[in-house]
Amino acid sequence: MYESYSANLFDGSLLKKTHTEQADAVVVGSGPGGATVARDLAGAGLRVVLIEEGRLWLPQDFPADAWTANAELYRNVGATLAMGNLPIPLVQGCAVGGTSVINGAISWRLPQDIHQEWLATDPALEQSIGWTALSEAMDRVESDLHIHPTPPEISGPNNLLLGKGADALGIAHRPIYRNVKGCRGLGRCMQGCPEGHKMSMDRTYIPEALAHNARLFYSTTALRVLHQDGKAQGIQAITKAGANLRVLAPRVVLAAGALHSPLLLWKSRLRHPSLGQGFQCHPGVGITGRFPNPVRMWEGATQGHEVIGLRHEGIKIEALGFDMAFVASRLKSFGPALTDDIANLVFWSNWGAAIRAEARGSVRPSWRGQPHVRFSLTQNDLFKIRRGIRVMAEIMLAAGATAVYPGIYGWHDKLSDPAPLAHLEQEVPLHPKRFNALATHLFGTCRLGSNPQLAVLDPFFQSYTTQGLFVSDASVFPSNTGVNPQTSIIALAHLCALAILQRT
Ligand SMILES: Cc1cc2nc3c(=O)[nH]c(=O)nc-3n(C[C@H](O)[C@H](O)[C@H](O)COP(=O)(O)OP(=O)(O)OC[C@H]3O[C@@H](n4cnc5c(N)ncnc54)[C@H](O)[C@@H]3O)c2cc1C
Ligand code: SF4
Incomplete structure (x- = not known):
């Protein structure tokens, strides 16, 4: 070309x-x-x-x-x-x-x-x-x-399971519309x-x-x-x-x-009173889970299915297929358990929730001439993050996961049934250090x-x-x-x- x-x-x-x-x-x-x-x-x-x-x-x-x-x-x-x-x-x-x-x-x-x-x-x-x-x-x-919407033949299990779980809970979902032509579901969009x-x-x-x-x-x-x-x-x-x-x-x-x-x-030197002010983003949080049958999340459309029923709450959930090396790096186990987890990577799944955060931050040059970004989540944003994790975990369990890893610091490392999720709000305060997030959508500077x-x-x-x-x-x-x-x-x-x- x-x-x-x-x-x-x-x-x-x-x-x-x-x-x-x-x-x-x-x-x-x-x-x-x-x-x-x-x-x-x-x-x-x-x-x-x-x-x-x-x-x-x-x-x-x-x-x-x-x-x-x-x-x-x-x-x-x-x-x-x-x-x-x-x-x-x-x-x-x-x-x-x-x-x-x-x-x-x-x-x-x-x-x-x-x-x-x-x-x-x-x-x-x-x-x-x-x-x-x-x-x-x-x-x-x-x-x-x-x-166009992702066709089922290239979805792969990671995407289809999100739809299955959301269906079971009655939450609106759909195949993701993607800008692809002849996609074969090789799961490498992010590389x-x-x-x-x-x-x-x-x-x-x-x-x-x-x-x-x-x-x-x-x-x-x-x-x-x-x-x-x-x-x-x-x-x-x-x-x-x-x-x-x-x-x-x-x-x-x-x-x-x-x-x-x-x-x-x-x-x-083109300064302006609001230059770099008003920075916003969509902080993203993820959960992993283990299924009884192979998921092979690195196969199929990298991101082929999404939950849209919570968009008006500022929460959007997406299946997210990672490369095997990334999946392995997220495992928390060690010793024989780590060996088992790595041997069974095919059973793991990963989904993420993007949050419409209300917080606004700023960008200025650092002393090294790089962007220095200040941004602090509000209580409302943390509420949406916690709710996003809860709904994702519920969907994953409803889709048949045998274990879900919510990734909340100081709370259950692993859940095998949804009962503890009912206590999430009481047991996990809205403190930022409890959560992990990254952002890929940046706006407004x-x-x-x-x-x-x-x-x-x-x-x-x-x-x-x-x-x-x-x-x-x-x-x-x-x-x-x-x-x-x-x-x-x-x-x-x-x-x-x-x-x-x-x-x-
Ligand atoms: C992993 C990941 C997954 C995402 N997935 C999706 C998705 O599925 N759908 C979606 O809608 N959005 C997605 N996004 C976000 C989306 O890709 C971005 O919002 C979008 O590309 C931003 O467009 P842009 O033109 O503003 O900036 P960019 O696409 O970031 O382009 C800016 C370009 O400017 C160049 N540049 C910067 N400074 C200079 C300089 N001084 N001189 C010369 N060049 C410079 C950079 O190298 C870069 O290539 C994703 C983002 C990430 C990181
Ligand atoms: S999933 Fe992404 S990387 Fe794979 S074939 Fe389709 S467009 Fe290409």
């Missing part, structure tokens, strides 16, 4: 000489936010340069084991920490295609009730991201990325699909942008936005081989993700809005401080969404590109 575009591809690990590019637009970051804008602007005839810090991977080169994938494809080995009452690893990808390369392919439209919340807070957003325009953009995403079946940005919008003559500099890091007299002028970057790259363009689009887009604004004191960007994605500077990634979201965000990010990015073109 990339051979045809070799003239437009520049590997920063080989670029050793200072270089200047002229373009109509420069886009930083090639995840869902950046790839979409690059594709749309290039498709409209603009000369586009796309800069990405990560390297370009071809499907056959993706690491098969999760540990190597973590080291190679995940930013900071998947462990940028949010510091607060419970330290939470914030997981992000770093590759051409951004986090879409290593995500679970779950594709959710932005729920209309969340959109209504946004507009109730700021009715001016109707002009740029009104429901009709957003719905049309989401229709387009669904068609472009082949989004990069080895056969290219996941319709991530590296398989879709980036090649399309290149076909429209966009130029991609990968293994290249943007250092700051160039600007003068309140106008954006381009990007100063450095290649992995150490050469300066200067891209001069009147339109600059930051899409480096919800931690790195605000960081770039800080580094460019350069928000859109009509009030320049509260929002970094105007409703049309343009910076309040700098003309020609736009942000197009999960940073712009007014809040978290309670559902997996990539479809919404891509849809908003289409609207961002439209706004840029309408100003041209």
Whole structure:
């Protein structure tokens, strides 16, 4: 796929000489936010340069084991920490295609009730991201990325058991809608699909942008936005081989993700009262369980089934297939019991709950120039985490698990029947140290809005401080969404590109 575009591809690990590019637009970051804008602007005839810090991977080169994938494809080995009452690893990808390369392919439209919340807070957003325009953009995403429900033949037992347990308890559930084409259920979405079946940005919008003559500099890091007299002028970057790259363009689009887009604004001395404020995420908690029959959670669609009946409580449960090495690393046993657990890994299952946390935190540069994130869960958030664990454990036992490991510090390590779960609320106080969480969905650090004191960007994605500077990634979201965000990010990015073109 990339051979045809070799003239437009520049590997920063080989670029050793200072270089200047002229373009109509420069886009930083090639995840869902950046790839979409690059594709749309290039498709409209603009000369586009796309800069990405990560390297370009071809499907056959993706690491098969999760540990190597973590080291190679995940930013900071998947462990940028949010510091607060419970330290939470914030997981992000770093590759051409951004986090879409290593995500679970779950594709959710932005729920209309969340959109209504946004507009109730700021009715001016109707002009740029009104429901009709957003719905049309989401229709387009669904068609472009082949989004469809996971068929039973590639679900695999880990997914089907979640449906079975939820059915037994009468909780609404469904096969997950995923952006895949010809998926064979190889269970490796989070290491990069080895056969290219996941319709991530590296398989879709980036090649399309290149076909429209966009130029991609990968293994290249943007250092700051160039600007003068309140106008954006381009990007100063450095290649992995150490050469300066200067891209001069009147339109600059930051899409480096919800931690790195605000960081770039800080580094460019483009301060704003609410820059980096309002950070939100979906902390995720997981449970494991053992079934009497083989589950082989590493087979089937990595994430193929979900419980949707608790979404209005801010809890969404998903099956989550891990690589065997990851599963083994989570076992708590030792000695002969550990030997037995490892010999019987085929019987283990893992599910997770994503929580729509109400807490808001902040991102600022650390003394090392990396994102320093502060974020503390509220009592309400801890309540949802505890409830999510309880419901997951009940579903797992209802699906036939012989043992469930709820992962709550200082409580039952292992449950074989649901009776103790009835006492969970009395026995486990809402103390953050009782729980383990990580977050993969990050939002809201350069928000859109009509009030320049509260929002970094105007409703049309343009910076309040700098003309020609736009942000197009999960940073712009007014809040978290309670559902997996990539479809919404891509849809908003289409609207961002439209706004840029309408100003041209
Ligand atoms: C393990 C995992 C599973 C997930 N599963 C799902 C899922 O199934 N469904 C879903 O909807 N969402 C999922 N997500 C979340 C989703 O993938 C992200 O929300 C989405 O990719 C964010 O898009 P983005 O464009 O904002 O940022 P990213 O996709 O993170 O892209 C930002 C890009 O910018 C690059 N960058 C950063 N700084 C610089 C710089 N200075 N110079 C150059 N480049 C830079 C980064 O390397 C990165 O490639 C998952 C996330 C993770 C971590
Ligand atoms: S489940 Fe496997 S085949 Fe399907 S998209 Fe993910 S990695 Fe590719």
